[in-house]
Structure formats: structure tokens, C-alpha cells
């Protein structure tokens with residue numbers, strides 16, 4: 001549609017999640033019209049996030065050091081682990097202020113359609129945390145959709161024989177929804193109402 005660099009920018013923006021062709025075009029022309037200093041700041045921020053942000057070696061959350069802020073915090077209960085799919089879900093649960101334990105980020109959910117199996121998720125890393133940290137409860141807070149439920153079921157079957165209490169957050173959450181879009185009250189209640197997961 002457009003020449004060279006402008007079309008490249010529209011194509012790159014269009015590859016981002018939630019950005020359709022029209023939005024990509026609108027953002028591209030916004031950037032073209034913007035002050036050079038603003039565009040440079042955006043470009044520098046993009047480069048900095050890739051250079052500086054990594055994933056916590058313990059829980060898989062985003063971190064700016066070897067371990068994330070939550071894993072380094074001695075006031076957080078290290079005997080309870082909340083398992084979530086993505087770092088953005090950590091933020092969603094933190095917003096509820098219901099949870100004072102630690103997290104484990106799987107990096108996705110089991111999805112046969114997308115070819116994602118248990119080996120593609122950080123499940124081995126989760127198992128390796130159970131023994132040394134003497135975990136007494138694992139809360140499964142994967143998304144309340146088909147993939148999230150399948151992942152929770154898989155983990156419950158895996159963890160139950162190991163003698164750790166396995167709970168699933170209650171739904172009160174919209175089925176088919178996404179943790180990050182739930183309001184604090186709904187997600188907070190879902191947390192408070194968690195129960196043993198039947199296997």
C-alpha cells in the first residue's frame with residue numbers, strides 16, 4: 001500500500017497482538033507526525049526492555065535481576081505457590097491483595113491445537129521447587145478456559161501424589177475469559193473461594 005519504510009512500520013505494528021491493519025496504519029502515521037525525541041524515547045525503551053528485562057530463574061516472572069522482586073521479598077510466604085500462565089497474570093493476582101505467597105509462571109497453557117504440551121511449560125522447574133522450599137500449598141490460577149482447565153487438571157494429577165495441598169481458584173470468573181481482564185473484586189473472590197481440586 002505504501003512505500004518502503006512506512007509499509008515496513010505498518011507491517012511490524014500489525015504483527016503485535018490486538019493491533020489490526022487499521023490500528024497499525026493509525027499508529028504508523030501518528031509516529032510519522034510525532035516529534036523525533038518522542039519516537040527516539042519509544043525506540044530506546046523497546047531496546048532497553050529487551051536488553052535489561054529477563055525472566056526470574058526461580059519463578060519465571062519478568063525480572064531485572066537474577067530473581068524477581070517477589071522471590072527476593074522475605075516477607076512473602078515461601079511455602080505457598082500460585083501457578084499462573086503468564087507474567088501479566090502475576091500482576092492481575094497482585095492487584096487483588098489476597099495473596100502473600102510466591103508465584104510460578106508456566107509460560108503458557110497446555111494446548112494440543114497449538115502444539116503446546118507439558119514439556120513446553122515450566123513444569124519441571126515447578127517440581128524442583130517443591131522439595132527444597134517445603135511447599136505446603138500450590139494454588140492453580142491458570143485461566144478459566146479450556147487450555148487453563150486442562151493445565152490445572154494435569155498439574156493436580158501430577159502434584160497430588162506428592163503430598164502437597166493442591167487448590168484451584170474458584171470460578172466466579174467468567175468462563176472463557178482471561179485473568180488479566182478480570183476486575184479486582186471478581187478475582188479476589190475467586191481467590192478467597194479456592195478449594196481442593198478433585199482429580
Ligand SMILES: [Zn+2]
Pocket residue numbers: 056057058059060061067068069070071072
Ligand atoms: Zn521470581
